[in-house]
Amino acid sequence: MILDSKIPAGPLEEKWTKHKFNSKLVNPANKRKYDVIVVGTGLAGASAAASLAELGYNVKAFCFQDSPRRAHSIAAQGGINAAKNYQNDGDSIFRLFYDTIKGGDYRSREANVYRLAQVSVNIIDQCVAQGVPFAREYGGLLANRSFGGAQVSRTFYARGQTGQQLLLGAYSALSRQVANGKVKLFPRTEMMDLVMVDGHARGIVTRNLITGAVETHAAHAVLLCTGGYGNVFFLSTNAMGSNVTAAWRAHKKGALFANPCFTQIHPTCIPVSGDHQSKLTLMSESLRNDGRVWVPKTVETAEKLRKKQIKPADIKEDDRDYFLERKYPSFGNLVPRDVASRNAKYVCDEGRGVNETGEAVFLDFRDAIARDSEDTIRARYGNLFDMYQQITGENPYKTPMMIYPAVHYTMGGLWVDYNLMTNIPGLYALGEANFSDHGANRLGASALMQGLADGYFVVPYTIGDYLAQTPPKKVDESHPAFAEAVDKVKGGINQLLNIKGSKTVDHFHKRLGKIMWNECGMARTAEGLKEAKKAIKALKKEFWSDVKVLGENEELNQSLEKANRVADFIELGELMIDDALNRNESCGGHFREEYQTPEGEALRDDENYAYVAAWKFMGEDQEEELVKEPLEFENVKLTQRSYK
Template sequence: MILDSKIPEGPLAEKWSKHKFNVKLVNPANKRKYDVIVVGTGLAGASAAASLAELGYNVKAFCFQDSPRRAHSIAAQGGINAAKNYQNDGDSVFRLFYDTIKGGDYRAREANVYRLAEVSVNIIDQCVAQGVPFAREYGGLLANRSFGGAQVSRTFYARGQTGQQLLLGAYSALSRQVANGKVKLYPRTEMMDVVIVDGKARGIVTRNLITGAIESHSAHAVLLCTGGYGNVFFLSTNAMGSNVTAAWRAHKKGALMANPCFTQIHPTCIPVSGDHQSKLTLMSESLRNDGRVWVPATAEMAEKLRKGQITANEIKEEDRDYFLERKYPSFGNLVPRDVASRNAKYVCDEGRGVNETGEAVFLDFRDAIIRDSEDVIRAKYGNLFDMYQQITGENPYKVPMKIYPAVHYTMGGLWVDYNLMTNVPGLYALGEANFSDHGANRLGASALMQGLADGYFVIPYTIGDYLAQTPYTKIPTDHPEFQKAEAEVKARIQKLLDIPGEKTVDYFHKKLGKIMWDYCGMARTEEGLKKAKAMIKELKAEFWRNVNVLGGNEELNHSLEKAHRVADFLELGELMVDDALNRNESCGGHFREEYQTPEGEALRDDENYAYVAAWQYVGEGQEEVLHKEPLLFENVKLTQRSYK
């Protein structure tokens, strides 16, 4: 299989403009003859559904939540990047492009990333016009901040709830199109399969989560905007319902999955407090601007701390190890996410973790409070401190916060070309669900940017090119391919319900999560990955033999919903391990211990691994087939990241 990325010819800065001119258009009067399915209503899905409906296409939008407003984009805190250069500090489209490519450790496509930077400025205009209340200066103009170690202030924000405000903006645009009759909403509906007719995506099969009804929906194109798969780790900062099912079913119908092992671990999350833990909560990265990260200098002292024989505040300055400041004097506590995370893991592995589980480090505001006063710190981070206190019961103004890394984002996803189309014609993937823009590591405040870029400003152009070449003819849902897909979905549900097992679905999910975290998490080794592969295979077999799915299909049944999702996570987990094993280098969030510089930093192998690893499903129980899309860098020079 040859992967054609369809990157337009010409200089980098002109590719998108030229492409927009070259794509075929659908006459305004003919747009109403086309139906488009959008699965997922987060930033990518809601913005795509609204924008396509505005153009005149008939849209059906699906989400598993009770309302499109609840998609997990809503939980993004920090902000959204845009190359507006409102601060006159030297930002530009090229600089945002460069930072994103470099931050991704040179494992993303230049053309896609440049386009992302290019349309970033339009996103801010669009959101403001919708009434999104971004932070403002006293003069009434928009405020910016620097985020995630960026050298310029290009992040637009709405307190600590930027994702919420952007999503509500997209949701309002979507709601307007529902009122106009151009979008039909299907909340509490889960996509169970993609239907392919004559090699093209022509619809989906869904399950109504309230009644259990299995239904078919036909269209001319299908957009998967279904987010990331971080919940394969069981514990992550994702919402409880976030899952890989839609993307995975598409994968099993032929869509390639790209770079699945590229996952991002966020350094500042509230640590696990016990076995009951259901999810992890992120504390905004902005805290590292004022907080100092440390652990006790010795394992003995940490032991005393864990036993409650001493408290953090009693530990003297010389007995503290500010390990990020020590190892990275120029960036200090502001090193990128992957570096901060890995170093927290190392000190905890040395037995210097500071909570009962031994998996936490301190984030201490003592010095900032002495320097700036408690009021200044409260004004900056008050809501985060309150949230921390609510969850942990500890007052971070008085005792240092405890933090630990947690799975946060997945850079990998469905392989797409420049038009955001997967290798299956008519099947698109947008937002976190695709692999396209962040390479091996995503920069802070770039996820919101990508979701909205794909939905508002890319897909409205690129989908026309495909639809213009597609006949208006609709395929009825009694077509044999729909009937076949429905029958398969029903059979799978029955198979799950019929397993005479004893263990709960969560039992398997937790076990899988632990395997993934231990062997395919922050640091990976060949040996560990091989072990993980065998363990996942065994767990998968046990799942299909011994899971107990309660209730029936014709009702609201969380046990059945979860069983579907976990079954898919089990298969995805194995592919992630394969991908991590294949990539004999370290880059961004993928750190293979065998491949590091003498200083312990990620060591890329550009000669052999500057490619996108796109995996093809070839059948039950068979090893997936690897296809490589070489990455060509014509506009940036590949360098070793250094934050010393």
């Protein structure tokens, strides 16, 4: 199988413009003859659904939440990048492109990333026109701030709630099209399978989460905007409902899954406090601008801390190890996310963790408060300190914060070409659901940018090229492919309900999470991954023979919803492990301990692994087949990242 990325020829700067001109158009009168399904209503889904409806297509939009406004894009805090150069500090489209390629450790496509940087400027215009209340300067113009991995200030923000404001903007555009009758909304409806007719995506099977009704929906194209799969780790900063089911079931219908092992672990999260924990909370990494990360120098002192025999303040300066400042004198506490996370893990593995579970390091503001005053620190981080205190019950002005890394974002996803179409004609993947533009590591404030770029400015152009070549005849829902898919979905549901085993769905999900976190998390080894693969295979078998799902299909049944999702997470987990085992190098968020520089940094192997690893489903319990898409770099020079 050969993957055609459909990257247009010509100079980087002209590719997108030329491609738009060369794409076929659907004339305005014909657009109303085409139906498009959009699954997911986060930034990518809501913006795509609204934009396509504005163009005249008939859109059906689906989300599992009770309202499209609740999609997890809403929780993004920091901001959105755009190469506006409003600050006159040397930003440009090329610089945003370069920073993103480098930040991704050279594992993304030049052409896609360049286009992302190009349309980033349009996104800000669009959002402002919708009434998104971005932060402003006293002169009335937009404010910017700087963010990790960049030397310019290009991040637009709305206090610590940028994702919320952008999503509500896209939701308002979507709502307007619902009122216009161009979008039909299906809340509390979950996609259960993809329907293919003659090799093309032509519809989906859904489950109504209130009534349990399994239904079909036909269309000329299907867009999956279903987010990432961080919940495979059970504990993550994702919402409880975030899941991989739509993408995974499309994968099992033939869509390739690319770079599944590329996950981002965020260094500044509130540590796990016990087994009851259901979710992890992120705190903006801006805290590392003033906080100093440390643990005690010795295991003995750490043990006393854990037993609460001493307090952090009792530990003398000489007995503290500011390990990031020690190892990376020039970047100090501001090293990139992957480096900061990994080093926190190392010191905790050594037994120097500082909370009861042994998995936490200090983020200390003592020196910043002494230097700048408590009021200054409060003005900078007040809302984050309050949030920390609300969750932990501790006052971070008086005692150091405790932090630990947590799963935050998944760079991998469904493989797409330059048009954002998967290898299944008519099936598109947008936003975090595709493998896209972030390579092996995503820069801060780039997820919002990508979701909106895909939905507002890329897919409205590229879908026309496909639909113009598709006859506008209504898709026939009486085609046997629909009935077959429905039978399969119903069969799967019945199977789950009839196991009547002894262990809850969460029990399995937690065990899966532990395997993934320990062996396929911040640091990975071939040996550990092989063990994990065995463990997951066994877990899958046990799940399908001993899971306990109460109730019936024909009602609101949250256990059944979870069971469907966890079943898919287990299978995805195994593929992530295959991918991590295959990639015999370290890059970005993927750190294989066997492949590191003498200083302990990620060691890439550009000669053998400068490719996208796309995986093809070969049948239940079969090994998946690896299909490689080579990455070619014509405009940037590949270098070793160093933060010493």
